[in-house]
Amino acid sequence: MNGPQENARLWAARGLGGVELLHARYRRQRFAPHVHEGYVFTVIERGAQRFRHRGAEHLAATGSMVLINPDELHTGATAVEEGWQYRGFYPTLAQLAPVFAELGRPLDATPAFATSVLQDPQVSAAFSQLHRLADGDAEALEQQTVWREALLLLFGRHARLGALVEPGHEPLAVQRARELLGARLQHPPSLEELAQAVGLSPFHFLRVFRRATGLPPHAWLKQQRLTRAQGLLRAGWAPLEVALQLGFADQSHLNRQFKQAYGVAPGAYRRAWQS
Structure with a gap:
């Protein structure tokens, strides 16, 4: 990226079925309003991020998670002088289908998150561990196991069933x-x-x-x-x-x-x- 204060690495995690992962540190980056076709789960490792989502301003500090549902408009920028560092997951609905099946939720009803900033240390730790495993090329079996455990924990505790808008x-x-x-x-x-x-x-x-x-x-x-x-x-x-x-x-x-x-x-x- 642009100098030592800004760096980002994005890759497709083959062990997770091609889910996009991002490990980034930003200081000056300002995300314009945008959407993703799938979900956004990010774990804030350092610093703090501010962003606009669902018509309100939010602050995500170290240890928290940002949760964005598919096709929801949001922004992003630093909330502190030193910027923010995070680990991000960008799974599509199709990539989550096996987990939805295990939860007994078919894809004609899409689980959604009501909160934009999640304060749940156990869930944050699970996703942080998973991201490091994928970043370190751990065996696919281990990645897939931790992926399911982390997703079931997140969706089981914090998702609500919402109707898929046709x-x-x-x-x-x-x-x-x-x-x-x-x-x-x-x-x-x-x-x-x-x-x-x-x-x-x-x-x-x-x-x-x-x-x-x-x-x-x-x-x-x-x-x-x-x-x-x-x-x-x-x-x-x-x-x-x-x-x-x-x-x-x-x-x-x-x-x-x-x-x-x-x-x-x-x-x-x-x-x-x-x-």
Whole structure:
């Protein structure tokens, strides 16, 4: 990363079914508002992090865990002068399916966390140990055992069962707009085009879209580009190819937005999945 005060290493933990792991120390990094397609579990090792989540400001100090549900908008920055260091897990719903099955919770009902900052030393210690095992190339059998134990502990104590939101539950206008934006990431429609396509005035469409997604259309488009960029980079695409494919102005534009959202550059993210 940028000098001794800032460093981050991201990799796909093969022993955990390819779950993304991140070990990072930041001092100046400021995460722009962004979402992840799966969960975020992070253990704060040193310092403290502040972040905005669900319309409120939160502080995560050393020893605590940050919990973000899939597709929830959040930010991130240091809360102290020396910055913060953490170990992060980014599992998708599909990667958690075996654990959900053991909990008797099918994927048509998604467990969610009501708290943004978790104070549970036993759970934090379990995930910290697991991360170190994966970082140190422990045998897959040990990693998989501790992974299940840690997840069952976390979900058993702190998750609540929430209904999985299906696209059809959104206003029809929003569903159509999302489909149109998703199909035209490279050359997105204007606000007037979107509103006309769904049969609403631009102002009314903006209100409906923001109420349903939590974001204005341009910000939702940005998140979709970044999510698609992750998929293409995992598939081995070069950052320049990704930028051109998804409508970023150039590779530097992709680099800047990707690092603001995920804390690592696109090239580093791609290498993590090729190792």
